[in-house]
Amino acid sequence: MLTDTDFPGGNALIEVLAEDEIEIRPDLRDTIGTWFYWYFRVRDCAGRRLRVRVVGAPTVPIAARGPAVSLDEGRSWRWLGAAAVQDGSFAFDVPQGCPEVRFSVGMPYTAADLERFLGRFEGRGGLERRELTRSEGGRSVQVLRFGRTDGGAQARVLLTCRHHSCEMMASHVLEGAMEHVLGADDQAARWLRERVEIVVVPFVDLDGVEAGDQGKNRAPHDHGRDYGPTEGIYASVRAIRDLLRDPARPPFDAVLDLHCPNITPRPTNERIYFVGSPDAQNWALVEQLSEELERVATGPLPYRSSNNLPFGTAWNVAKNYVSRDERTVPQQSIGWFLDDEAGAGLHTILEFPYAEAEGTEVNATSARAFGADLVRALERYLRTRTASSRGTGPEPTTEG
Numbered sequence: 508m509l510t511d512t513d514f515p516g517g518n519a520l521i522e523v524l525a526e527d528e529i530e531i532r533p534d535l536r537d538t539i540g541t542w543f544y545w546y547f548r549v550r551d552c553a554g555r556r557l558r559v560r561v562v563g564a565p566t567v568p569i570a571a572r573g574p575a576v577s578l579d580e581g582r583s584w585r586w587l588g589a590a591a592v593q594d595g596s597f598a599f600d601v602p603q604g605c606p607e608v609r610f611s612v613g614m615p616y617t618a619a620d621l622e623r624f625l626g627r628f629e630g631r632g633g634l635e636r637r638e639l640t641r642s643e644g645g646r647s648v649q650v651l652r653f654g655r656t657d658g659g660a661q662a663r664v665l666l667t668c669r670h671h672s673c674e675m676m677a678s679h680v681l682e683g684a685m686e687h688v689l690g691a692d693d694q695a696a697r698w699l700r701e702r703v704e705i706v707v708v709p710f711v712d713l714d715g716v717e718a719g720d721q722g723k724n725r726a727p728h729d730h731g732r733d734y735g736p737t738e739g740i741y742a743s744v745r746a747i748r749d750l751l752r753d754p755a756r757p758p759f760d761a762v763l764d765l766h767c768p769n770i771t772p773r774p775t776n777e778r779i780y781f782v783g784s785p786d787a788q789n790w791a792l793v794e795q796l797s798e799e800l801e802r803v804a805t806g807p808l809p810y811r812s813s814n815n816l817p818f819g820t821a822w823n824v825a826k827n828y829v830s831r832d833e834r835t836v837p838q839q840s841i842g843w844f845l846d847d848e849a850g851a852g853l854h855t856i857l858e859f860p861y862a863e864a865e866g867t868e869v870n871a872t873s874a875r876a877f878g879a880d881l882v883r884a885l886e887r888y889l890r891t892r893t894a895s896s897r898g899t900g901p902e903p904t905t906e907g
């Protein structure tokens with residue numbers, strides 16, 4: 508039995524307790540406080556029964572459907588199920604002839620997954636990619652553009668993901684959203700492709716994604732809190748600020764920043780919700796998008812606008828945006844930054860849970876379906892907005 512984390516996204520501190528028995532815990536590295544991400548593999552174990560104990564603080568870092576397992580080097584995943592876990596331990600019978608098995612708290616999504624996805628859509632929907640910037644680790648942080656990219660767009664949308672590197676389920680949502688715009692033959696996708704410029708930064712903290720960092724609450728502050736009044740410490744965030752302030756282009760009509768919440772408490776965090784910034788006018792726009800999403804959603808995952816988290820409620824209060832270790836420096840999210848930008852359109856954070864949404868299973872497939880729902884809602888929102896800004900009613904929608 509060989510255990511390790513020496514592959515993209517790998518994270519765990521591993522202790523071998525006995526033959527075929529290990530204990531693992533999240534490798535917190537530069538995390539302030541504690542977090543729950545882990546991802547490791549076991550090789551040379553075909554036909555054996557592995558016993559794994561997962562430990563962490565303050566609770567066992569296992570999501571609502573148990574650990575996720577992959578038998579194809581992380582390309583596809585399934586949940587083992589909550590019933591497979593007892594007191595933080597689970598057993599797994601490795602199939603005969605299986606060269607390796609991977610386990611994780613979620614369903615990891617790294618740069619290789621994005622490459623596989625982009626390979627399917629090369630040259631379609633006007634898809635182009637370029638380097639946004641170089642990360643601190645020397646990696647090429649990519650920005651994707653598609654839809655109406657010739658300057659004639661009626662509206663512009665920015666989607667960002669992995670400000671917190673461990674929050675991988677959000678990447679499956681993003682992939683579903685991109686897949687729908689680039690490849691679907693329905694009316695919403697066609698409208699977006701023809702009229703809307705879509706800009707995507709799929710891995711804001713690419714170094715963290717590839718290194719397998721938690722990313723959340725990274726010291727001295729994480730990428731999601733790098734939008735304060737000073738210049739910012741991460742190249743990717745500085746480059747996103749430049750995108751948001753590009754003088755050659757109109758402001759974005761919608762900016763969605765995709766995240767995953769904590770895996771606890773349950774079931775409070777096991778739902779899909781938007782998070783508001785302080786600006787009440789912006790929140791009214793988010794509520795419009797929410798109404799559209801409730802109306803057009805056809806995927807298996809439930810979304811209800813009553814689950815949204817306006818500013819001033821639950822954890823979404825001012826003190827959450829003060830640096831944990833340096834209380835004199837305000838640490839702002841992209842939402843707070845855009846509240847102060849003239850002409851900024853709708854902007855919000857989406858929180859998308861790891862394993863369950865109000866009792867329904869979250870996995871790569873249902874997350875992608877939710878991404879398509881999100882795109883349909885955006886189309887309705889933008890269509891209504893652009894129509895009202897021209898002083899006419901919304902264009903009729905046709906089935907397609």
Ligand SMILES: [Zn+2]
Binds near residue numbers: 670671731766767
């Ligand atoms: Zn996050």
